Amino acid sequence: MISPEIIAKHGITPDEYERIREILGRDPNFTELGVFSVMWSEHCSYKNSKLELKKFPTTGPRVLVKAGEENAGVIDIGDGWAMAFKMESHNHPSAVEPFQGAATGVGGIIRDIFTMGARPVFSMNSLRFGDIRGDSSEARTNRRLFEGVVAGISHYGNCIGIPTIGGEVYFDDSYAGNPLVNVFCLGVLRHDQIARGGAVGIGNPVFYVGAETGRDGLAGAAFASRELTEESKEDRPAVQVGDPFREKLLLEACLELLASGCVAGIQDMGAAGLTCSTCETASRGGTGVEIDVNLVPKRETGMTPYEILLSESQERMLVIVNKGEEDKVRAIFEKWDLPYAEVGVVNDDGMMRVREGDSVAVEIPARKLADDAPLYAREAAEKKSPDPLDLSAIPEADPIATLKTLLAHPSIASKRWVWRQYDHMVRLGATVLPGSDAAVFVVREANKILAASTDCNAIYCRQDPREGAKIAVAEAARNIACTGAIPLALTDNLNFGNPHKPENFLQLREAVEGLAEACRKFDTPVTGGNVSLYNESPAGAIDPTPTVGMVGIVEDPKHVTTQFFKEAGDAIILIGNPGDELGASHYLLAVHGLKAGPPPKLDYDAELAVQEAVRFLIREGLVQSAHDCAEGGLAVALAESCMSGEVILGANVELTPDSSRADVVLFNESQSRIVISVAPDNAGSVLAALESRGVPARRIGSVLAEPCLEIAATGKSFAWSLEDLRQTWGFTIGELMGS
Amino acid sequence: MKFAVLRFPGSNCDQDCVHALNAIPGASADYVWHKDTSLAGFDAVVVPGGFSYGDYLRCGAIARFSPIMKSVRDFAAAGAPVIGICNGFQILCESGLLPGALVRNRGLHFICAHVGLRVEQHDSLFTNAAWTGQILNIPIAHGEGCYFADAQTLAQLNINGQILLRYCDVQGRTSDAANPNGSCENIAGLRNKAGNVFGLMPHPERACDPALGSTDGLAIFESLLNKV
Numbered sequence A: 001m002i003s004p005e006i007i008a009k010h011g012i013t014p015d016e017y018e019r020i021r022e023i024l025g026r027d028p029n030f031t032e033l034g035v036f037s038v039m040w041s042e043h044c045s046y047k048n049s050k051l052e053l054k055k056f057p058t059t060g061p062r063v064l065v066k067a068g069e070e071n072a073g074v075i076d077i078g079d080g081w082a083m084a085f086k087m088e089s090h091n092h093p094s095a096v097e098p099f100q101g102a103a104t105g106v107g108g109i110i111r112d113i114f115t116m117g118a119r120p121v122f123s124m125n126s127l128r129f130g131d132i133r134g135d136s137s138e139a140r141t142n143r144r145l146f147e148g149v150v151a152g153i154s155h156y157g158n159c160i161g162i163p164t165i166g167g168e169v170y171f172d173d174s175y176a177g178n179p180l181v182n183v184f185c186l187g188v189l190r191h192d193q194i195a196r197g198g199a200v201g202i203g204n205p206v207f208y209v210g211a212e213t214g215r216d217g218l219a220g221a222a223f224a225s226r227e228l229t230e231e232s233k234e235d236r237p238a239v240q241v242g243d244p245f246r247e248k249l250l251l252e253a254c255l256e257l258l259a260s261g262c263v264a265g266i267q268d269m270g271a272a273g274l275t276c277s278t279c280e281t282a283s284r285g286g287t288g289v290e291i292d293v294n295l296v297p298k299r300e301t302g303m304t305p306y307e308i309l310l311s312e313s314q315e316r317m318l319v320i321v322n323k324g325e326e327d328k329v330r331a332i333f334e335k336w337d338l339p340y341a342e343v344g345v346v347n348d349d350g351m352m353r354v355r356e357g358d359s360v361a362v363e364i365p366a367r368k369l370a371d372d373a374p375l376y377a378r379e380a381a382e383k384k385s386p387d388p389l390d391l392s393a394i395p396e397a398d399p400i401a402t403l404k405t406l407l408a409h410p411s412i413a414s415k416r417w418v419w420r421q422y423d424h425m426v427r428l429g430a431t432v433l434p435g436s437d438a439a440v441f442v443v444r445e446a447n448k449i450l451a452a453s454t455d456c457n458a459i460y461c462r463q464d465p466r467e468g469a470k471i472a473v474a475e476a477a478r479n480i481a482c483t484g485a486i487p488l489a490l491t492d493n494l495n496f497g498n499p500h501k502p503e504n505f506l507q508l509r510e511a512v513e514g515l516a517e518a519c520r521k522f523d524t525p526v527t528g529g530n531v532s533l534y535n536e537s538p539a540g541a542i543d544p545t546p547t548v549g550m551v552g553i554v555e556d557p558k559h560v561t562t563q564f565f566k567e568a569g570d571a572i573i574l575i576g577n578p579g580d581e582l583g584a585s586h587y588l589l590a591v592h593g594l595k596a597g598p599p600p601k602l603d604y605d606a607e608l609a610v611q612e613a614v615r616f617l618i619r620e621g622l623v624q625s626a627h628d629c630a631e632g633g634l635a636v637a638l639a640e641s642c643m644s645g646e647v648i649l650g651a652n653v654e655l656t657p658d659s660s661r662a663d664v665v666l667f668n669e670s671q672s673r674i675v676i677s678v679a680p681d682n683a684g685s686v687l688a689a690l691e692s693r694g695v696p697a698r699r700i701g702s703v704l705a706e707p708c709l710e711i712a713a714t715g716k717s718f719a720w721s722l723e724d725l726r727q728t729w730g731f732t733i734g735e736l737m738g739s
Numbered sequence B: 001m002k003f004a005v006l007r008f009p010g011s012n013c014d015q016d017c018v019h020a021l022n023a024i025p026g027a028s029a030d031y032v033w034h035k036d037t038s039l040a041g042f043d044a045v046v047v048p049g050g051f052s053y054g055d056y057l058r059c060g061a062i063a064r065f066s067p068i069m070k071s072v073r074d075f076a077a078a079g080a081p082v083i084g085i086c087n088g089f090q091i092l093c094e095s096g097l098l099p100g101a102l103v104r105n106r107g108l109h110f111i112c113a114h115v116g117l118r119v120e121q122h123d124s125l126f127t128n129a130a131w132t133g134q135i136l137n138i139p140i141a142h143g144e145g146c147y148f149a150d151a152q153t154l155a156q157l158n159i160n161g162q163i164l165l166r167y168c169d170v171q172g173r174t175s176d177a178a179n180p181n182g183s184c185e186n187i188a189g190l191r192n193k194a195g196n197v198f199g200l201m202p203h204p205e206r207a208c209d210p211a212l213g214s215t216d217g218l219a220i221f222e223s224l225l226n227k228v
Helices: A004-009 A014-024 A030-039 A091-096 A098-114 A137-160 A230-238 A244-259 A273-285 A305-310 A326-335 A366-371 A399-408 A458-463 A465-482 A502-521 A586-592 A604-619 A633-643 A662-667 A680-692 A722-736 B014-022 B067-077 B087-094 B151-159 B218-227
Strands: A063-065 A073-078 A081-089 A119-129 A164-171 A180-190 A205-210 A263-268 A288-292 A316-321 A340-347 A351-356 A359-365 A430-432 A439-443 A448-455 A486-495 A526-532 A545-554 A571-575 A625-628 A650-654 A674-678 A697-704 A708-713 A716-721 B002-007 B028-033 B044-047 B082-085 B101-103 B111-119 B135-142 B146-148 B163-168 B187-191 B197-200
Touching: A004 A014, A004 A030, A014 A030, A014 A359, A030 A273, A030 A305, A030 A359, A030 A366, A073 A448, A073 A486, A073 A526, A073 A545, A081 A098, A081 A448, A081 A486, A081 A545, A091 A098, A091 A137, A091 A180, A098 A119, A098 A137, A098 A180, A098 A244, A098 A263, A119 A137, A119 A439, A119 A448, A119 A545, A137 A164, A137 A244, A164 A439, A164 A448, A180 A448, A180 A486, A180 A526, A180 A545, A205 A244, A205 A326, A244 A263, A244 A316, A244 A326, A263 A273, A273 A288, A273 A305, A273 A316, A273 A340, A273 A351, A273 A366, A305 A351, A305 A359, A316 A326, A326 A340, A351 A366, A359 A366, A399 A586, A399 A633, A399 A662, A399 A716, A399 A722, A448 A465, A458 A465, A458 A545, A465 A486, A465 A502, A465 A545, A465 A604, A465 A625, A465 A674, A486 A502, A502 A526, A502 A545, A502 A604, A571 A604, A571 A680, A586 A662, A604 A674, A604 A680, A625 A633, A633 A650, A633 A662, A633 A674, A633 A708, A633 A722, A662 A708, A662 A716, A674 A680, A680 A697, A708 A722, A716 A722, B002 B014, B014 B028, B044 B067, B044 B087, B067 B082, B082 B087, B087 B101, B087 B197, B111 B187, B146 B187, B163 B197
Parallel strands: A081 A526, A119 A164, A288 A351, A486 A526, A650 A708, B002 B028, B002 B044, B044 B082, B082 B197
Antiparallel strands: A063 A073, A073 A081, A081 A180, A119 A180, A205 A316, A205 A340, A263 A316, A288 A340, A351 A359, A430 A439, A439 A448, A448 A545, A486 A545, A571 A674, A571 A697, A625 A674, A650 A697, A708 A716, B101 B146, B111 B135, B111 B163, B163 B187, B187 B197
16 A cells, blocks of 8 residues: 555655544545645645745735735736736756746746736746856756756747746856746736636536646656755656647636636646645635546546646646536637536535546545645754955955956846847837846736836855845845836745755745845735745755845836936936945956855845935936946946947946945945936936935946946046947857857 | 738737737727638738747648638738738748748747848838838847748849848848848848738837837838828
8 A cells, every 4th residue: 555665755754644644534545645745745835934934024005915815916006907926936847857847937927827817918037057158068058958948938938928028147056957947927907807716606617728638747846846866857757848829828718718707716737736726726715626537638548546636737727617607618718729628516525526437536625735734844053144254365356357257247248148039029018128127018908117127146145145135125126216116016936955954944034034024124015926945956055046026116107217328428326325345246256256255234224215216316307327236336337337228338437435445346236326327417406316315426427428438446547448348248148158 | 991900829919919000090900810701891901920829830831721811812812901920921921922931040049129121112002101221120029030932032022022121230231140030131021922912020010109119110000001
């Protein structure tokens, strides 16, 4: 029967097995064990992280559907319109099969959004890979993963016709062998269109619609909840294969179906497939659901109930239909040429019951399965602060070469090679094209302009997860402020190592507490997200990477602002203090090969004042460009403002800083700094306005017509040809990738 | 002037085309489902971009068998205007309404970018609102937009003045560097011999609103309004 080996192979601990026996009042059969193993995996149950996730603020006047209630949170954006958005990881599938792993990640997050009744309007992504430079076999592998992931996202997103408008890509050794693929999707809907995932209405029929079930992706959720090993390649059958064409049909059919008023509840089949969707809808509805696997459309013969229930075949939905409306529903599925079947019924006994014809294959109390997974408070290592940075041990590098090195670092270099492969213009919304601080998108159906940014500096998080997480939120809000928008809410994707290791669990706890605190300060509730643990390769755990995806709203099209300089002669103003913190900087990493020192400190009051001031100036119509200082500090920010627009402009800048070292002045990553340019006639009034708000600011120079960046600092003067810099910055990634 | 915007399973620029056309004074647009068979009441047809039938088999190869395509062939045979954009261009080539074929981009990647297009011929139903030699800034977004035709067909296209748009740089040079996908002779758009069927890879509907960086796409639609 069920041997201890089989139990262990399902990732079920002896204690958990006892709990299952208690719930059932008997031993589970093999299929039931499989069902518990996927539902109680970290991916589905958050059993190792849930106690931490409760620390997030999830409420607010704009929150219409809270995190965790449904597939995605829903936020009011005014005039009866709302947005649903979420970020989710597909790290492990992408590690073993990058193209399909990434593609199905996109498919999954899009389904989460239209399951809410929202029309998906744009996507973004946050990607991390090992170093792609050099000829080592590891670098070649990293390039293959990068190429495959980008191609997979491009394939799925372009085909389904949802623009991929922004995101971030970082390259660091800690992700070698365990890339991160975090995908974000946002949809819009009217308040009265919010769809629920509850199996309500006793006697209502349960429909299956979408792709036929196959043996692909068997127990993928359980696979995602293990460490990657040398043998993970053997788990390739746990990776699903995506069909964006099917999903496009499913998307249109579901939106038409929801508009028809025939639907009592709807749930996508993502992780844990048919298992998760049946027990979760029953649990949410406070009902039971009974299905017959013989009725499920299948693309292979001889599938067992175990395989059917644990399959993660893509592009499938479970729909609970109001009794009597079955014919209308069938007509819509037939119009869109989708396979469908009536597979079961909602009943009142609270059980998830799966039949195979006349025999019962699974009978489990739905609520206990869906919501009563064990919760673990894992042991956290003792917290220790990062060692202070000993600047005297860091030789001062030549600023001229350093700026080139930084701009050529794949993490900072232009991501044009990436976003050219994404259709970012479909749906007629990309009013700010990729490559500026945040993406800005005109949502035509709602007549709203949204700004969105994904952020996380994992070096900061490695050195100090709490501070790094706070900065991730602050930087996202700052990027959004630079476009002229007000932040509304965020989604997070917590990527960490194995939580059983105390040092990893400490990172998770610290990061969650940092995110939670910052979300309260910036008044951006968490609408949901995803936890991805066990991100380890044989070389060790990844740097902790709590990625945030923040969304804001631009109230007037006139406020939309970009990061690049607009006109020669404009005054360049630095808002915020020049700063002097080099700890955890990209300068230390790229030039000295160090991840060392504490990350910059975040002062909430200073940060909020800077962001509020920039928004105020933008609304007054005084700002030509606004760009925040991030990786690589002020020098990189200035170079990007000069050369990220259509035409290159130059800049002449003089800095009167707090340090005698040019590397500190140019490349420090102190927070709460934004570089703006304003018409020369307005410089005085802008500085006066900033002073009256108590925000430190100074004019540091002017925009030049000549393509030359000149910076005077510490009594020396440095100059770069921007044509050279643009060549380096603009084409590094394309050249590394051989195109 | 009433435009029919076709919807195949997998079309994804249909909504954009309807939106852009309805914003143009004198134009209106409505969807026509691929299983329909009538174009009665419409003055022009737009075959929009997307991935009809998932681009399975070959781009546009399955869509040509949809019921509506018989009506489109009759509509075109009667001399009424038909525009195919991106996947729509591929469908028109597969349907035999336009010569040649669209194959995988040189470089193999999907490319989404603004490109320069030189108007080769203003004396046409689709470009009369522009002037010969004018450079239009209109985005492309495709993986299989490399136009291919044999030498004889290319010669005929040139002789007949059927090539309406070529990829060019900011100076209007149709250089190899300005050719994003490797198309024969930098061809971005062409019409049939009769002059009423036009296919182009760039997306004029994405260049009809200043908020999106260019309004040069209006020239294409306004040309039709001038003539019909």
